[in-house]
Amino acid sequence: MIRYISKENKALISELVRTDFKLRYQGSVLGYAWSLLRPLLIFIILYIVFVKFLKLGNGVPHYPVYLLLGIVIWNFFVEMTMQSLGSIVGRGDLIRKIKIPRWIIVISSSFGALINLFLNLIIIVIFMIIGKVSVSYDVILLPLFFLEIYIFALGLSFFLSAAFVKYRDINYIWEVILQAGFYLTPILYPLSKITNVTFQKLILLNPVAQALQGLRYVLITKSTLISKTVFGGGWGQYIPIAIVFVVFIIGVLFFKKESNYFAENI
Amino acid sequence: MDDSVVIQVDNVSKNFKLPHEKTQTIKSAIVNFYSRNKKYEIQKALKNVSFEVKKGEFFGIVGKNGSGKSTLLKILAGIYRPTEGAINIKGKLIPFIELGVGFSPELSGRENVYLNGALLGFSRNEMNKMYDDIVSFAELERFMDQKLKNYSSGMQVRLAFSIAIRAQGDILVLDEVLAVGDLDFQQKCFDYFSELREKSRTVILVTHDMGSVLKFCDRAMFLDTGTIQKIGKPKLIADAYVEKNYEKKIEKNSKNTKVAHISSVELTQDGKNITNYNTGDYCYITLYFSNPELMKIHFGFQIFSNEGTYCFGTNSKIEGMKPVGTSKGSVSLKIKLDLVPGQYTITTATMGENGIKIYDYKPNSSSFMIRRTVQTEGVANLKQEWINTNV
Numbered sequence: 001m002i003r004y005i006s007k008e009n010k011a012l013i014s015e016l017v018r019t020d021f022k023l024r025y026q027g028s029v030l031g032y033a034w035s036l037l038r039p040l041l042i043f044i045i046l047y048i049v050f051v052k053f054l055k056l057g058n059g060v061p062h063y064p065v066y067l068l069l070g071i072v073i074w075n076f077f078v079e080m081t082m083q084s085l086g087s088i089v090g091r092g093d094l095i096r097k098i099k100i101p102r103w104i105i106v107i108s109s110s111f112g113a114l115i116n117l118f119l120n121l122i123i124i125v126i127f128m129i130i131g132k133v134s135v136s137y138d139v140i141l142l143p144l145f146f147l148e149i150y151i152f153a154l155g156l157s158f159f160l161s162a163a164f165v166k167y168r169d170i171n172y173i174w175e176v177i178l179q180a181g182f183y184l185t186p187i188l189y190p191l192s193k194i195t196n197v198t199f200q201k202l203i204l205l206n207p208v209a210q211a212l213q214g215l216r217y218v219l220i221t222k223s224t225l226i227s228k229t230v231f232g233g234g235w236g237q238y239i240p241i242a243i244v245f246v247v248f249i250i251g252v253l254f255f256k257k258e259s260n261y262f263a264e265n266i
Numbered sequence: 267m268d269d270s271v272v273i274q275v276d277n278v279s280k281n282f283k284l285p286h287e288k289t290q291t292i293k294s295a296i297v298n299f300y301s302r303n304k305k306y307e308i309q310k311a312l313k314n315v316s317f318e319v320k321k322g323e324f325f326g327i328v329g330k331n332g333s334g335k336s337t338l339l340k341i342l343a344g345i346y347r348p349t350e351g352a353i354n355i356k357g358k359l360i361p362f363i364e365l366g367v368g369f370s371p372e373l374s375g376r377e378n379v380y381l382n383g384a385l386l387g388f389s390r391n392e393m394n395k396m397y398d399d400i401v402s403f404a405e406l407e408r409f410m411d412q413k414l415k416n417y418s419s420g421m422q423v424r425l426a427f428s429i430a431i432r433a434q435g436d437i438l439v440l441d442e443v444l445a446v447g448d449l450d451f452q453q454k455c456f457d458y459f460s461e462l463r464e465k466s467r468t469v470i471l472v473t474h475d476m477g478s479v480l481k482f483c484d485r486a487m488f489l490d491t492g493t494i495q496k497i498g499k500p501k502l503i504a505d506a507y508v509e510k511n512y513e514k515k516i517e518k519n520s521k522n523t524k525v526a527h528i529s530s531v532e533l534t535q536d537g538k539n540i541t542n543y544n545t546g547d548y549c550y551i552t553l554y555f556s557n558p559e560l561m562k563i564h565f566g567f568q569i570f571s572n573e574g575t576y577c578f579g580t581n582s583k584i585e586g587m588k589p590v591g592t593s594k595g596s597v598s599l600k601i602k603l604d605l606v607p608g609q610y611t612i613t614t615a616t617m618g619e620n621g622i623k624i625y626d627y628k629p630n631s632s633s634f635m636i637r638r639t640v641q642t643e644g645v646a647n648l649k650q651e652w653i654n655t656n657v
Contacts, residue, residue, distance in 0.1 A: 008387040015384035019370060019377070026372050097367045098385055099344040167292050260347045263340065264282060 009104060016108035021115065035119050039075055043068050050188050060190050061221045065127045069220065070187035072120040073212050077153055078178055080113035084157030085164050085174060092266040102259040106157050114150070128219070138218045145211040145218075148244055152207045155248030158255035165258065165265050185209045191225040200230045210240040271356075272437055272468050273319040273342070278351035280312040280337050311337040313492045314351070319437075322466035326479040326486035326500065328507055334492040339363065339472050342439055357436025357468075360386070364441070366426030371415035375406060378414050379429060386433045396432055404428040420448065427451070431458055437468045456481075476504045480574045504574045509629050525559040526616040526625035531632045533612075543603050544639045545647045551632070552598040553614050562589035562619040565597050572609035577645045583621030604647045607638040 025031045047064055050056045057063030087109040094100060128135075164170045185208055186194075194200055204210050204227050216224040227237035285306040312334045319325045329335040340346040341353065343361035368385050369378050379400055383393040401407055404424040406417075414422065440459075459482050462469050473479060479486050479500050486503040488495040488510075496506045532539060532552045543549060553565055566581035582589070582597065590597065612632040616625045640647055 007389055011387070011389040012384045014390070015381045019373065019381050022377065023370065023372055094368050094385070096345065097363045099361065100385065167295065169292050173292075263345045 004101075009101065012100060012104055013108045013111065016104070017111045017115070020109065020112045024112075035116050036123060039068075039072055039120050040123065042075075043071055046071065046188065056189050056193070059192075061223060062128075062131050062133050063190075065124065065131050065133060066190075066216055066220050066224075067188065068127060069124055069216060070185075070212055072117065072124060073149065073208070073215065074182060074185065074187050075120070076113055076117040077149060077208055079116060080110050080150075080153045081156050081160060081174065081178070083109045083113060084153075085160040085171060087157075088161040088165055088262060089266060095262050095266060102262055103158070103255065106154075106161050106255070110150075110154055110157060113153075133220055135219065136222075141218050142215065145214045148211045148241065149208060151248050152211075152244045155244070155251035158251035159247070162255040162258040162262075165262055181206070181208070185212065187212070191230075192223075197230065200225065201236060204230055204237075205239055205243070207240040207244045210237075270320045271318045272321045273356075273359075273470070274354040275315060275317050275338075275342075276352045276354070278312060278315045278338075278341060278348045278353060279310065280334075280341060280346060281349045282309045282311055283307075284309050311492055312341070312348075315489075315492075315494055316351075317487055317494065317497055319468065319470065321468055323485060324463055324469045324471065324483045326483035326503070327470060327472045327489060328474060328476065328479055328486060328503060329489035330474055330511070332491075333489045335472050335489050336363075336441070337492075338489065339439060339441060339470075342470065355437065358434075359437040359439060360433045360435030361439040362430055362433075362441060363439075365423055365430060369414055369422065369426065372413060374413055375410040375417065375425060379410075379425070382426065382429045383432075386429065388432070400425075400428045400432065403431075420451070424451065427454070437470070438462065439470045439472070441472050476507055476574070480504055501572070501574050505629060525561045526555060526557050526563045528614055528616055528626045528628050528631065529554045529556055531612065531614050531628070533632055533634055541634045542637055543634060544637050545603065545605060545607065545642075547603050548600060549603060549634075550598045550600055551612060551614075552596050553616075554594075554596045555616060555626075556594040557591070558593060560591055560593055561625070562591045563625065564589050564617045564619065564621050565599075566615040566617055567599055567601075568613040568615075569605075570611050570613065571645065572611070575645060577605065577610065581615075581617065581621060583617065589619050603634075603636060604649075605636050606642050606644055606647050607636045607640065609633065609635050 021032075025034055028034060030037065046067060050067065051063060057067065060066055084106050087105050088095065088102065091105050094105070095102065160170055160174060184203060185206060186203065191200060191203065191209075191213060194203065204213065210227050213224050213226045217226045227240065231237040283306045315334075315338065327335050327338065337346065339361065340363070341348050342355070342359065343363065344359075345361075345363075366378075366382065368381055370381065373381070376397075379397065380390060380393050383396070384390075388396070401410055404421075404427070406421060406425055409417065409421065417425070456478070459469075459471070459478070463482055469482075471478065471483060483500045485498065486500045487497045488503045488506050490510060495510065496503055531554070533541060534550045534552060535543070535547065540549070551567055553567075555563070555565075557563060564581055564583040564587070566579070568579040569577045571577055580599075610633060611630045612634070613627075613629045614631045615627045617623060618625065642650075
């Protein structure tokens with residue numbers, strides 16, 4: 001473990017993250033502000049459509065913040081996996097010409113997404129203060145949910161980025177899966193709108209959905225349906241966590257195996 | 267492994283699968299999987315390569331394009347994995363396959379320095395300390411806050427090089443592409459090589475330029491079509507390399523022309539075969555040939571010193587002699603040997619009427635010695651006279 005966090009690796013990750021961050025908004029007038037503006041604008045659109053027109057959030061306390069948190073978490077998941085997916089191929093010139101640990105490329109692109117998540121969370125905190133959301137002591141669970149989503153996304157990132165080197169249609173497949181995931185995760189609608197318990201359970205098998213509901217529960221409102229309630233305290237609530245570990249391990253092993261041949265396959 | 271050996275390459279082979287149509291979509295992967303006819307060729311880039319490099323050695327790897335030297339370089343650098351065999355490396359190996367890897371045109375020169383430094387394993391703090399040296403060595407003080415895309419290619423190379431030479435490794439692997447750019451820059455590269463030599467760092471130099479191998483290397487290896495042709499002293503490798511290249515040229519030419527064969531070469535003075543001369547002596551180099559197809563041929567002579575320096579060369583075409591068209595015979599070159607003392611070899615060739623196509627080529631077709639009757643050094647013994655201009 002120690003050799004993975006050596007001085008060289010740390011320096012390299014920080015430079016790569018820095019570079020990505022600088023390059024992302026290159027040539028745009030507002031620059032870094034877009035990191036904050038983009039989710040905010042999307043939030044306004046969704047707010048108008050789903051809160052004002054469709055009145056989806058009726059009965060949910062602090063629904064705007066509830067919605068915004070869902071969008072921010074989902075955006076993070078999309079951004080991290082999509083960026084990592086192309087990261088190995090995108091850094092092909094480095095891989096073919098110097099020897100750097102390949103995993104650093106995926107990690108650094110995931111850090112880019114984490115920075116964005118952090119900035120977005122600041123906005124959420126501001127909204128929470130404006131909306132006078134009261135926070136209970138179980139916020140200490142917060143890091144665990146974030147960690148769950150991050151590890152899940154990281155496992156997928158390792159798998160996708162390595163697979164993308166060989167099969168370039170992974171890109172399109174993953175986009176479709178993400179689109180499906182967007183609707184199958186209770187982001188726009190509260191989970192309680194789905195009355196069938198089996199469907200609720202199925203939806204909560206998705207680690208992102210489970211973690212998102214958990215985050216909403218500890219941060220915003222105790223009326224959020226969480227795994228523990230839906231599964232009635234049964235072993236089913238641990239399935240998403242098992243999925244996270246399985247995906248992570250498979251992703252890392254696949255990446256490790258494939259990474260020996262990145263240089264010649266890109 | 268012997269203590270002084272820092273790189274041990276043991277029976278390394280590398281195969282590349284070259285698909286006729288690369289399966290980069292899942293559909294084609296499935297189709298190919300079921301149709302079972304894997305449409306790829308196996309290209310053997312390296313075949314059973316074994317060698318060792320000792321600590322402090324300047325080791326050259328020469329070969330033409332496609333000889334496998336770049337593949338070997340990438341295997342040493344850990345970028346490719348060998349298909350078979352093993353590699354042992356003691357210490358930290360730093361490869362320079364290309365200058366300015368990871369340079370981003372949209373970032374400023376300053377930002378690129380830090381990024382490139384990180385790729386070489388330097389932290390931001392270490393880079394801060396080196397930054398001024400790097401910039402002043404590259405002579406780019408005024409440009410560091412401009413975007414890299416506004417740099418000329420020469421400026422980019424200078425910047426990359428001045429970062430690259432900071433790298434601290436036990437073993438450095440340098441590719442020939444380092445020596446690009448103008449003469450001034452090449453000189454900087456060569457100075458750097460000399461400096462490495464003086465510090466007895468372990469260096470592997472991959473090149474097709476025999477000149478730099480002869481100049482810097484302690485030992486060299488000649489690679490052709492993925493196999494080691496020869497390992498040894500640079501002079502030996504240079505001979506093998508030149509010979510091989512001409513062999514191929516002749517093979518190509520002799521497909522349709524089996525003509526103008528050099529049968530022997532003689533050095534004479536006053537009609538006697540002599541191989542020892544004094545500086546300034548005249549001698550006749552006589553070339554006997556057979557020319558069954560009665561081609562019109564020209565003749566070429568080259569003189570090399572024992573260290574491999576190309577001292578002198580001429581041919582009958584550039585000297586304005588009429589091409590010879592007889593079936594057999596000889597030509598002589600009367601030459602004044604204004605050379606410094608030492609051992610020399612003569613290379614001869616027969617060429618087509620245009621002076622380009624080579625029919626036959628004989629490196630080391632004869633050799634001679636210049637006795638130590640003068641004390642001058644270098645290659646040519648130029649006519650000189652000391653004059654005391656003090657009153």
